[in-house]
Amino acid sequence: MEVYVLNTISNFFSAFGDTVNSLWQGSGFANMRLESVGMLLIAFVLFYLAIVKKFEPLLLLPIGFGMMLTNLPMGGIINMDFFDPAMIQALGYPEGTLFAYREVLNSGGLLDILYLGIKLGIYPPLIFLGIGAMTDFGPLLANPKSLLLGAAAQIGIFLTFLGALLLGFAPNEAASIGIIGGADGPTAIFLTKTLAPHLLGAIAVAAYSYMALVPVIQPPIMRALTTKKQRQVVMSQLRPVSRTEKIIFPIAVTILVALIVPDALTLVGMLMLGNLLKESGVCERLTKAASNELMNIVTIFLGVSVGATATAANFLTYRTLLIIGLGVVAFGMGTASGVLLGRLMHFLTKGKVNPLIGSAGVSAVPMAARVSQKVGQEENPGNFLLMHAMGPNVAGVIGSAVAAGILLALFR
Amino acid sequence: MIYVLNTSWKDSFATVGERLFLGLTMTLVGISIVLVVLVLVSFMVSLISRLLSGKKQSRPAAKKAAVQTAEIRKDPNPEPVVKADSAKPDAAVIAAISAAVEFMLADEKKPYAGFKIRKIRRV
Numbered sequence: 025m026e027v028y029v030l031n032t033i034s035n036f037f038s039a040f041g042d043t044v045n046s047l048w049q050g051s052g053f054a055n056m057r058l059e060s061v062g063m064l065l066i067a068f069v070l071f072y073l074a075i076v077k078k079f080e081p082l083l084l085l086p087i088g089f090g091m092m093l094t095n096l097p098m099g100g101i102i103n104m105d106f107f108d109p110a111m112i113q114a115l116g117y118p119e120g121t122l123f124a125y126r127e128v129l130n131s132g133g134l135l136d137i138l139y140l141g142i143k144l145g146i147y148p149p150l151i152f153l154g155i156g157a158m159t160d161f162g163p164l165l166a167n168p169k170s171l172l173l174g175a176a177a178q179i180g181i182f183l184t185f186l187g188a189l190l191l192g193f194a195p196n197e198a199a200s201i202g203i204i205g206g207a208d209g210p211t212a213i214f215l216t217k218t219l220a221p222h223l224l225g226a227i228a229v230a231a232y233s234y235m236a237l238v239p240v241i242q243p244p245i246m247r248a249l250t251t252k253k254q255r256q257v258v259m260s261q262l263r264p265v266s267r268t269e270k271i272i273f274p275i276a277v278t279i280l281v282a283l284i285v286p287d288a289l290t291l292v293g294m295l296m297l298g299n300l301l302k303e304s305g306v307c308e309r310l311t312k313a314a315s316n317e318l319m320n321i322v323t324i325f326l327g328v329s330v331g332a333t334a335t336a337a338n339f340l341t342y343r344t345l346l347i348i349g350l351g352v353v354a355f356g357m358g359t360a361s362g363v364l365l366g367r368l369m370h371f372l373t374k375g376k377v378n379p380l381i382g383s384a385g386v387s388a389v390p391m392a393a394r395v396s397q398k399v400g401q402e403e404n405p406g407n408f409l410l411m412h413a414m415g416p417n418v419a420g421v422i423g424s425a426v427a428a429g430i431l432l433a434l435f436r
Numbered sequence: 437m438i439y440v441l442n443t444s445w446k447d448s449f450a451t452v453g454e455r456l457f458l459g460l461t462m463t464l465v466g467i468s469i470v471l472v473v474l475v476l477v478s479f480m481v482s483l484i485s486r487l488l489s490g491k492k493q494s495r496p497a498a499k500k501a502a503v504q505t506a507e508i509r510k511d512p513n514p515e516p517v518v519k520a521d522s523a524k525p526d527a528a529v530i531a532a533i534s535a536a537v538e539f540m541l542a543d544e545k546k547p548y549a550g551f552k553i554r555k556i557r558r559v
Contacts, residue, residue: 164481165481165485168477168478168479168481168482168485169478171474171475171477171478171481172471172474172475172478174474175470175471175473175474175475178467178470179467181466182462182463182466182467183463185459185462185463185466186456186459186460186462186463189455189456189458189459190452190455190456190459195458195462198459265485266488268488269481269484269485269488272484273481273484276480276484277477277480280473280476280477280480281473281477284469284472284473284476285469285473397540408540410540419474422474422477423470423474426469426470426473426474427466427470430465430466430469430470431466434462434465434466
């Protein structure tokens with residue numbers, strides 16, 4: 025009897041111990057690695073930048089949270105293997121299949137489903153739809169020469185591509201890194217998800233961080249490449265732009281870009297659709313939905329999904345540091361090339377163009393235009409360059425989308 | 437697709453010189469196409485604005501002439517129109533200008549610029 029009781033008690037404690045042990049082994053604590061801790065710290069840095077420093081909080085906060093979710097062990101919230109080409113082939117799918125759809129639908133986590141919006145190239149065009157619905161192309165239409173400044177700023181993309189190539193990145197990877205210089209997050213994500221999806225996390229973090237750092241990165245370059253007298257130039261008032269011009273513009277640009285660079289049609293077409301909804305004046309509800317609800321929903325999904333791709337294996341590499349370094353170079357070269365073309369235009373127009381507006385050719389709307397305004401006002405408090413700088417700024421959105429289309433055509 | 441996108445690209449372009457050649461070629465092609473596209477868009481915008489401004493000039497001139505003719509036929513001795521004094525801007529204009537300047541000067545850290553408008557002069 026006593027032996028029976030002792031055995032029962034012993035079995036109970038043994039079972040209890042096994043249960044506790046298996047719970048412990050299945051917990052995050054037992055499976056936490058040093059790399060995961062490192063990624064969590066990086067996620068906390070993104071939270072700090074977003075919440076305290078207010079650096080692009082709409083994107084950096086969801087990206088940081090997605091990064092945190094994916095690096096918490098045993099969460100299973102995303103399975104990047106389902107999107108890995110080698111794994112997809114190993115699972116028996118035909119060549120060229122984008123993702124292991126059976127596994128995603130049967131056993132995928134929440135972010136596996138949300139990540140499909142990136143993998144299938146849905147979120148960036150929808151964000152461009154919202155951007156188009158919020159953009160006024162009037163300053164650009166009033167001064168079409170702004171388009172040249174928008175084009176010049178995209179030189180940074182290609183020079184960075186060259187630099188990345190020389191540093192040992194493959195052409196598709198170099199193209200994805202170069203597009204950071206376009207200062208356009210959705211474009212960078214749209215291009216990278218096709219050309220170099222394994223670099224998506226690093227490139228997205230770099231792109232959005234540097235977009236927020238535009239007021240820090242640009243002014244020294246602008247002052248270094250211009251003289252005080254050039255910065256003081258007051259530009260003449262822009263002509264008024266008619267509603268008819270604003271309606272014809274998006275239709276004409278879509279057709280023209282589609283004929284020359286078809287791969288840019290997705291982004292440029294959605295940008296122009298949003299703009300046409302706004303300028304037509306007869307789709308107010310659609311315009312409001314595109315610029316508010318749709319934009320906000322897609323931003324959340326995009327940010328969290330992109331952040332979730334930043335696993336320790338992908339992110340904590342020497343290449344990520346190179347990408348972050350090249351991102352600054354891309355931004356700087358884009359700014360410099362825009363300002364230099366601005367100087368050329370200043371010379372050719374005999375002083376009518378303020379070269380500072382050239383720096384606004386990067387696609388960071390409206391931050392880059394505000395930086396031009398601020399630097400101009402430092403030299404001449406009565407100088408209002410904002411609307412003049414908005415022309416190159418919105419031209420840069422079109423330019424970066426066209427550049428992405430060209431890179432897709434060359435390297436897909 | 438012009439270049440093969442797998443690990444063999446490094447075998448094809450192993451030397452720095454070959455990578456530089458590839459990079460420069462792609463850079464020139466890419467920049468050229470972006471420039472061409474945006475220059476064409478710029479020409480198109482200029483063309484549209486010229487066509488539309490040309491139509492506008494012909495239409496109002498004809499309309500104005502027709503209205504004047506109708507008015508003269510209606511009343512050969514019209515009373516002179518009294519124009520409001522346009523030298524002093526009205527309160528709505530002052531409010532709009534003040535709001536615009538406030539928006540320009542304010543930023544996230546200092547939402548209220550705190551300035552006074554002492555004089556507005558029409559030039």
